[in-house]
Amino acid sequence: MPGPSARRAETELIMSAKYSFLKGPELRPSGWVRRQLEIQAAGQAGQLDRIWPDVRDSRWVGGDREGWERVPYWLDGFIPLAYLLGDEDMISRAKRYVDAILAGQQSDGWICPNGDTPREKYDMWAVELLSKVLFVYYDLSGDGRVPEAVYRALRNWYEGLRSGSLKLFEWSRSRWFEALVAIRRLKELRGEEPWLLDLARMLREQGLDWGAASKKWDRFYYEWTHDTHIVNVGMCMKASELCADVLGEPPTGEADRLYAILERFHGTPSGAFNGDECLAGRSPIRGFELCSVAELMYSYEWLFALTGRQKWAERLERLAFNALPATLSDDMWTHQYDQMTNQNACVPGHTRSLFGTNGTEANMFGLEPNYGCCTANHGQAWPHFAMSTVMRSRGGLRVVTPVPALASIDFRGTRVELEIGGDYPFDNDITFTVTAGGDTDFALEIPVPGFATRVTVDGRPFDGRLIRRKGFPKGKTVITLGFRTEGRLTRTTGGLYALSAGSLLYALPVRAEKKKYEYVRYGTERKFPYCDYRLYPASDWNFGFDGPRQSFEPVRRARPDVPFSSEDPPLSISVRVAHIDWGLEPGYRYNCAAYPAHTAALDGGQTAEFVPYGCAKLRMTELPLCRRPSKSGAAGADAGTEPPGKEK
Numbered sequence: 001m002p003g004p005s006a007r008r009a010e011t012e013l014i015m016s017a018k019y020s021f022l023k024g025p026e027l028r029p030s031g032w033v034r035r036q037l038e039i040q041a042a043g044q045a046g047q048l049d050r051i052w053p054d055v056r057d058s059r060w061v062g063g064d065r066e067g068w069e070r071v072p073y074w075l076d077g078f079i080p081l082a083y084l085l086g087d088e089d090m091i092s093r094a095k096r097y098v099d100a101i102l103a104g105q106q107s108d109g110w111i112c113p114n115g116d117t118p119r120e121k122y123d124m125w126a127v128e129l130l131s132k133v134l135f136v137y138y139d140l141s142g143d144g145r146v147p148e149a150v151y152r153a154l155r156n157w158y159e160g161l162r163s164g165s166l167k168l169f170e171w172s173r174s175r176w177f178e179a180l181v182a183i184r185r186l187k188e189l190r191g192e193e194p195w196l197l198d199l200a201r202m203l204r205e206q207g208l209d210w211g212a213a214s215k216k217w218d219r220f221y222y223e224w225t226h227d228t229h230i231v232n233v234g235m236c237m238k239a240s241e242l243c244a245d246v247l248g249e250p251p252t253g254e255a256d257r258l259y260a261i262l263e264r265f266h267g268t269p270s271g272a273f274n275g276d277e278c279l280a281g282r283s284p285i286r287g288f289e290l291c292s293v294a295e296l297m298y299s300y301e302w303l304f305a306l307t308g309r310q311k312w313a314e315r316l317e318r319l320a321f322n323a324l325p326a327t328l329s330d331d332m333w334t335h336q337y338d339q340m341t342n343q344n345a346c347v348p349g350h351t352r353s354l355f356g357t358n359g360t361e362a363n364m365f366g367l368e369p370n371y372g373c374c375t376a377n378h379g380q381a382w383p384h385f386a387m388s389t390v391m392r393s394r395g396g397l398r399v400v401t402p403v404p405a406l407a408s409i410d411f412r413g414t415r416v417e418l419e420i421g422g423d424y425p426f427d428n429d430i431t432f433t434v435t436a437g438g439d440t441d442f443a444l445e446i447p448v449p450g451f452a453t454r455v456t457v458d459g460r461p462f463d464g465r466l467i468r469r470k471g472f473p474k475g476k477t478v479i480t481l482g483f484r485t486e487g488r489l490t491r492t493t494g495g496l497y498a499l500s501a502g503s504l505l506y507a508l509p510v511r512a513e514k515k516k517y518e519y520v521r522y523g524t525e526r527k528f529p530y531c532d533y534r535l536y537p538a539s540d541w542n543f544g545f546d547g548p549r550q551s552f553e554p555v556r557r558a559r560p561d562v563p564f565s566s567e568d569p570p571l572s573i574s575v576r577v578a579h580i581d582w583g584l585e586p587g588y589r590y591n592c593a594a595y596p597a598h599t600a601a602l603d604g605g606q607t608a609e610f611v612p613y614g615c616a617k618l619r620m621t622e623l624p625l626c627r628r629p630s631k632s633g634a635a636g637a638d639a640g641t642e643p644p645g646k647e648k
């Protein structure tokens with residue numbers, strides 16, 4: 001048992017994280033981020049307790065439907081959504097669920113509704129997830145019942161694992177590290193108790209070894225395993241650094257190693273990794289699961305907080321601005337299970353699935369296409385992102401992503417507010433207004449994105465990567481940041497290229513003909529607005545980039561009510577394209593082949609408006625460079641491009 005000096009050292013080390021998440025009312029979204037959350041509240045994730053049996057009638061609240069991951073998954077998004085919007089009705093609906101969960105806790109601490117399933121056969125992934133979610137509730141509501149309930153639930157689990165009456169298997173074994181979030185929070189609140197650290201060590205010892213598993217990540221799969229499952233893979237990115245932080249061990253650098261493997265073998269231009277639902281290589285039509293996007297974002301939020309390295313924040317915003325909105329309908333009433341980078345149709349295959357281990361319906365938009373995990377889990381992505389845009393540093397505040405937000409903290413006895421104005425990433429002129437209640441040595445850190453060019457701060461050229469101001473007088477101080485983002489082509493895979501400008505990926509939109517499907521399956525009703533949609537292509541999609549040396553200039557063309565509107569995209573880039581010989585994937589009536597047959601231009605070319613990938617529900621994103629005979633007779637060159645996913 002450690003003595004007092006060891007205890008003090010561990011308490012200091014857990015604070016070794018570079019930044020910490022703001023809590024309760026300290027951070028509020030504004031501008032387009034708030035609007036996105038309002039859309040979510042009015043859509044599927046905000047209404048699941050009214051329309052979806054697995055949440056409405058869950059065993060967690062005394063019903064007879066699923067009593068495992070779905071309610072905790074849903075609450076992980078619904079709780080912060082309610083509090084970030086300050087919506088009293090949603091807050092009371094969240095409390096009803098938390099009340100029922102806490103009321104169901106047994107005298108020995110066991111908290112899961114295992115029903116007729118013996119405890120030793122109930123997969124404790126539910127408690128790994130729930131314990132984290134209850135602290136989300138605690139940090140927003142201040143409900144004093146929560147720390148004790150989580151303490152007792154984890155202690156009960158710990159005793160079971162120690163005695164051997166409970167074991168890690170299946171999901172609890174793969175996702176053991178998720179419990180570290182609650183263990184860490186308990187340690188912050190109650191000081192380190194030896195059993196908590198023992199629990200963390202026991203989980204690491206008995207849980208899946210992700211460092212070893214990553215040796216299998218250099219190929220793609222058509223069979224299902226835990227250690228190549230794309231959601232597990234997205235989640236495990238944070239495991240090693242989080243565990244080191246909890247146990248007071250030095251940082252491991254493991255996340256960097258895992259990221260490099262995934263980017264090399266499964267990377268996509270939207271920042272996600274192909275996996276449908278196991279690691280799937282880099283084909284532009286293989287696709288990846290929505291849960292993996294949400295979980296990767298959550299991992300990157302933690303990795304930024306723990307390491308303070310800006311690359312994790314930039315990877316986070318790439319997912320948030322591309323892969324996430326692309327797979328949600330404008331009204332957020334429907335989502336896909338799998339999105340594809342080149343997605344010219346969302347129509348089930350007639351003979352076989354396009355996907356490795358997912359059914360033919362996985363890329364339709366609907367209530368629960370393929371499987372219901374994403375239905376329950378996708379709602380965490382936007383609220384957790386909104387809660388991660390500004391973090392607390394030792395000296396004040398750190399901007400993580402400069403989207404509109406209002407942060408308000410007590411800094412050494414002085415009230416300090418930070419308002420981030422502007423419309424990033426749709427506009428690159430951003431204002432940071434600090435309002436201090438008195439003279440203060442508060443410090444503000446603002447990153448300059450690695451892709452920014454012609455950067456100015458307060459109207460003057462700036463060539464650094466971090467703006468740091470320390471010391472603010474009473475009253476208002478305004479800092480302005482402006483920069484340019486240049487559109488550029490990046491080589492992806494198989495001779496294809498993708499167009500991006502800053503964090504926004506651009507795609508050629510394909511006009512969609514929507515067909516609506518309302519039906520009941522396994523007692524779950526699909527009914528407008530939560531019905532299924534098939535999207536058929538209604539415009540040409542078989543193009544290549546007509547010339548690599550174009551200048552790609554993003555133009556602001558709208559300020560839509562829906563931030564990533566498919567009807568009225570906020571930005572576009574004019575691009576020269578030409579038709580090429582690009583056929584269908586063999587065996588499919590609508591889906592494009594992974595790669596074109598030939599890249600020779602078939603016509604004189606035309607100008608097309610590329611829009612942000614997140615706006616284009618049907619789209620072509622990765623295109624070849626058209627070949628045109630040059631004057632010397634050689635084929636067109638592909639100069640002026642760079643490989644994707646460069647490590648910083």
Ligand SMILES: [Zn+2]
Nearest residue numbers: 289291373374
């Ligand atoms: Zn899912």
